Amino acid sequence: MLSQGFLNLNKPYNWTSHDCVARVRKLLRLKRVGHGGTLDPAATGVLPIALGKATRLLQYLPEEKAYKATIRLGVRTTTDDLQGEIINSQACAELNLAQVKTALSKFQGKIEQIPPSYSAIQVDGKRLYDLARRGEIVEVPVRTVEVFHIEILDWREGDFPELDVAIACGSGTYIRAIARDLGAILETGGTLAALIRTESSGFNLTNSLTLTDLETQLQAEIFQPISPDVPLQHLSSVTLPLTAAQKWCHGQRISQTFDVSGIVRVYDQQTRFLGIGQLQDEVLIPQMVFEAIS
Template sequence: MHGFLNLNKSPGFTSHDCVAKVRRLLKFKRVGHAGTLDPAATGVLPIALGRATRLLQFLRQDKAYRATVRFGLSTTTDDLEGEVLHSQAVPELNWETVEVALRQFQGVIQQVPPNYSAIQVGGKRLYDLARSGKEIVVQPRQVEVFTIDVLDWRPGDFPELDLAIACGPGTYIRSIARDLGRAIHTGGTLANLMRTASSGFNLEDSLTLEDLEAQLQQGTFQPLALESALGHLPTIALPEAIARRWCQGQRILWNHELPLQTLETKKSAADTALVPTTMQVHHENGQFLGIGQSVNTETGKILIPKIVFEGS
């Protein structure tokens, strides 16, 4: 069994828990995931099965979330799972103050990851350092927040703000909640988080573990195709003779052996290059063959096999 599972993660499970559960249900060893979700978070967790695990590195990196920020509260983990550091009702907080502060978190920003996160410092995970009581100095990182849309504002003693956030890799929504609270001097923490899109997969098409188990019992489960999450990459279709050679590990010289008109570019907003380096390679009959890399040389462009699935 090879392909992808668009899993809708339930609260209380780590991403590793989900992989282990899928392994048990499918009785399959080669299982991996893209984009870790915190235990309290829910939503899209892409799961790779079999050969698809080799494609995880080529998936889209952008993600989308629905998040709730609670003001007047700060915790050690920047969400409700941590120890409370500060709690004070702020009924006087108004939407206009929050709206002005929120603007600084869109675009390319510098962000300090939460102390309780999987990032490594000096070869150790931050959450391990934090639990050991060691002093932690985490350097800011550059991340990109594409859009922040306000879904709801609920005033009260501990006001809450619902947001829809689309962002690039490495962005921590917990950090946005924490830093937004600091910017308005009330404290803030992440009260709820759901990932609505990740690596080309969407919440609307996802399956819960219960859905997966039911489909397996009914014999109706089918993994998503290997190339299902690669639509952001350009596609090149190889004629039979050339496809056979490429699958054997041979390099293909475009300007002599492969007419340039066989190249079908599928550009995303983040990739406007005429000839991107990484490409998905298909047989002319539509069969997915693997991942190739185009390289400019003095004699022309070379299509190099990187991952070949045909015959593997």
Template structure:
């Protein structure tokens, strides 16, 4: 069982909890995930199974969320999982002001991650430092927010804003909730988060743990093939002799490659001429000249042709 699973993470589970559960269900320890979700968050958690765990690094980094932000409250974790630090009604807050201020959070922005996060400072996780009562100087990071749309506005003493966000990897939605509150001269905390898209996987086609178990019992579950989620990478098809040489770790010179070979130095999908996915390669420039090398051999050519 080598491939990907589009998991709909349940509330209350950590990403590690999901991996532990899947190891039991799928009877394998070779399971990894892409893009940690907080316990209170739900939605798309890309899972790699078997040999596909080596391909996680090549997934797209873009993500999308639906989030609800409550104003007038802040917590230790910047969401409702933490202890409330301040609670101050802001019935005067209006949608027009929120809409104007929200614009400054779109584009390439600087963001300080929440103190309760998995980021490491001096070799220690921030949430471990926070739980032990220690403080750390958390440096700001550059993140990309490609789009923010307002979905709903609920006025009141503690108004709530629902937004849809498309962003790059490493963006903390909790930090956006916190910083938006500060920019509006109040507090802000995240009350609900659903990841609707991640690394080419979407919520509509995700499976819950219960749905996965239902498919495993009659043995109808099929993992998603690597080609279905790595389509953003350029592909090269190799004839049988070159496919065999490449899968054995030999370097392939450009004059041996098909005439349509790329000049890109980005990772490449490597296939047989009949379409079987062999792995990830890359053009490199050693002293002897440009060559196609293997970064990840997912399937050797002999196994690929046997499966066909």
């Protein structure tokens, strides 16, 4: 069975990303399994899983992500989602959609964001969620993130109104922090009520597999990993003739004229994906050799 490439997994509710990796490793009987872009246990949706040598390609995946989120206003929690303890709760039935739209517009573009206290970010080598669970108060560093687009999908009035939004953003953006900060601007409090990741690192929810789907395909012996270069289409590509391809696969630099630059996908003339290279001054330097040819 082919076991080099990617799995576009639809992460189930209440599973950690690590849980998913462990399950896939067991199902495929494969040691080298990794994931891209951690999802909180309460979130579902796209979790890219790398299999075999493809784990070394995770660093080259595109960073853009997209989510569908439900934000509940009038509530603040310790974790900025419904998994935490309620810090404050106040009915805000008078809040209207026009006010929410005005406040939400402040979250588009490059914004400064303080990640939630319960997150996987490290401060002095320790995870924030570990520090928070021990009751240690630390200063969480502000980070600059980018939100490309926010679209309001639905608005439900009530004592604790809820807002459904679609968000397209760059890597490192915390949707929980957007929910919290939206509530702060509106002076009502806000928390994340539900989250689905619809796109991540070149994969989308439409083509994802659940763990049950994966088990079914494995039992029927029809599972095929996604080719390793499929999510790398954002990178330019170069094609090498046979002799140059052989040398490159053995770690040698190739000097010739190319019409692209930077990090690139490398192929041979039979369109085999050989790996990732970096072009510097018309010299192709191996970065990750995926498949060697003799």
